[in-house]
Amino acid sequence: MRKLAIFSLLAFRAISGIDSYASSAPAPERIQRGEELQVSSAEVGRYGGTLVVGQRAEPKTLNPVTATDGPSREVIGRMMADLVHINRVTQQTEPALASSWKLSTDGRSFTVKLRQGVRFSDGYPFSADDVVFSFRVYLDEKVHSPNRDLLTIGGKPISAVKIDDHTVRFDMSQPYAAAERIFDSVAILPQHLLLKSYEQGSFAQALTLNTAPDTIAGLGPFRLKQYLPGQRLVLERNPFYWKADRDGHRLPYLDEIAFLFVGNEDAQILRFQSGETSVISRFSPDNYPAMAREQQNRGYDLVDLGPSLEYNFLFFNLNELPPDKFQQISREQPWFRDLRFRQAISLAIDRRSIVKLAFGGRGVPIWGNVTPGNKLWINRELPHPERSIPQAKDLLRSAGFSWDEKGKLLDLERKPVEFTIITSSSNAQRVKMATLIADDLAQLGMSVHVVPLEFRAVMDRVFQSNDYDACVLGLGGGDADPNGDMNVWMSNGSTHLWNMHETKPATPWEAELDALLNRQLVTLEYKKRKRIYDEAQALIANNLPFIFLASPNVLVGATKQVANFRPAPLEPYVLWNADELYLRQQGVATAK
């Protein structure tokens, strides 16, 4: 009865023109009997308008299975939906296409109930077949999906079995601690459109930027309307979307989202300041003061969301190197391998200056791999030793280092301690960090040279050639769950930066870390798992494979017309609730 009332209300609103549509976007479809809608708790908004977003780079693909770059994922995330979703603000899971799920008592299988009456953005009904098909594609080695690793537990991929049209069971080879978080961002694909291309082996070509909009369908709040290379990509409302507001209006409110490709952050900021775009999703702290000054005049609000999950760090080359090839580095490695040397460096670094000068004060100093932005998992007991040059010198002395009459640090063979730090020249903050570190270490008598290189050259040296002494990099930003970082900390991980080619743990503490991480992976209870992960964090902080420096705050902004704006410190910072966003005053921001 209530649903019937909603239809009539919708019909009335449409006829009476309360919501006038400025664009040609389709009106939301009437809610059907038996349609199991999810009700949003956000403020009730109004229909219409285009949200214009400035993107630094163009998306490379519309294929959710193979996309790896940020811009693609930002667009695809609005067009697709997952079974279970992580709420970016609470960092907790919530139902999405799955209305409920149940974990078996042995922790090895999930039974997921799918929402009834859901339709794809082309109107085709969604069922368990689509889910099974999607997981088949993600897990197919030939498709090379970056998600495949995450969907592989204990060396075996999870399997999806259809129970009935609206029930799917997922079986795992061992219990999995991150549990239903695994389903976040695994977009469910339309089998009716993609089965053929998948079976023909041309799946990678099925969802490109050149694919005709009417042959792409998803379950997200928006669907593709237009793509103009080099200019913009426009999404329009998915009229069949499976969420409604508290008053029973089908979401999303926005008619369209237009992504303008602007090239770089400076252009992104200028467009935002001029009112051409309505939101800005993460900008560097350097730009904050200039933007904040204009806040009142230009009618936008900036939000400092506090520390991000990004951690910046200095690390040394501890790879096993062929001695004939890199003589210089091999000669320096005994210093780098000595924990006391690394501890001395950590003590000598002025992290507060890094936060102040590299992030304009909008960041926090860190001493571990989990930042204060990750409230669920940070180990608050980790010590934060204050900067102390005398203590650092004591450590170096105890490790056999000495100083000449000019104050230059000498190693055991009385050779001067001199090394280079490489970093990406396109990241001004990291160049600044490296330069500040070099200056700090000069106080220990070390001669440190900063060499900013083009980003790919840095990656090549760190991942391939191992031709470097030390490097400043940053990681993090994805999921808050510890599993997202397994590839960094497991000794056989693909991003085990300081020693890339370990076949087995190179040191006893790395073996211990592997064991702890493997244990937390199968511990289902949060408190127990947190205790194990705390131990892992302490182990990392004590052994300093990375010397942690600082974490920048997440800074975002929106014009005052954007309502329900609830940015989050997790990616995608601003558009994660695009289905709930609405414009207070219609038609102000339009794509040209």
Add this chain to the structure above:
Amino acid sequence: MLMHRKIFAIAMAFAAVHCGILFAGFFAPYMPSAQHREHAYARPTKLHFVDAQGQVHIRPFVYPSVPVEGEGFQYREDPSSGYPIRFLSRKSDGIHLLAVDSQADLFLFGTDGYGRDIFSRLLFGGRISLLAAMVATLLSLLIGVAAGGIAGHFGGAVDAVIMRSSELVLALPWIYLLLAIRGSLPLHVEPTRTLILLSAVIGAMGWARPARLIRGVVLSARERPFVSAARGFGASEWYLLRRHVLPQTLGVITAQAVTLIPQFVAAEATLSFLGLGIGEPVPSWGNMLSAFQQFQTVSSYWWMAAPLVALVAVSLTYFVLADALHQAGARINSGQSYA
């Protein structure tokens, strides 16, 4: 007389700039890499002659600046105590023309994002940038004049070969070549080696354009009646080229030199981006300018444009000096005496 005075004035300005750069250690109040972290992005220090009591001082003085709480990189003067500028003051690193006591700071052109004195960096950076740019200009002009002169004067197959190779140089994707050069070098390169490398790379990249211009001038010069006359009297081609044709290109060469120098200073910034230029914390006008490419610097810290202003000023000095010398030379050649 007027001409004499003009040349003298320009020569003095030229000498002053180069003296300042050459004796940077004396003229700069600070070492170029000294960081004053409490004073990042500080505005140029104001020099005062009148104190809070309205008393006039002959010796200028400064007030210490203190950070404004809660505002990033904002400072205010603390007028409770003034510190006089000391001339010819002896410090641990030598004698400085200008200095103040350590309680206050003397940032004549403000500071950068690390709190380093821009004035000092400008003087020290000028050494590297101008020297590298001048050597590179000389190199590219030498190659350019030789290539363009020979191509234009002799024509035919020689011309075709030289000009096609100049086009090749223009069309080459230098960025990849530079990445390869960078890859073959050790990570840390000593500043002197960087200087030589920079000059060589920039010089080798920059000869094609002057060569094409010079070829054009030579093409028209060799058809001039006096050149034909000299040829009629039996002058050899090399003699003609040296005595009559190349001197005609002097104007183009001077114009090229003064435009190439600032261009090459900026090119160093690009090379720094690839890790081939002068690396932090050693200053160069190029790497100082690269900070000015960011929106926030332009909008908030205008004083960081100092290297840009210096570059324009120095280029203008070169240009006017070269022009004056050229005019004076032309008058002597044409037998006119100075007015």
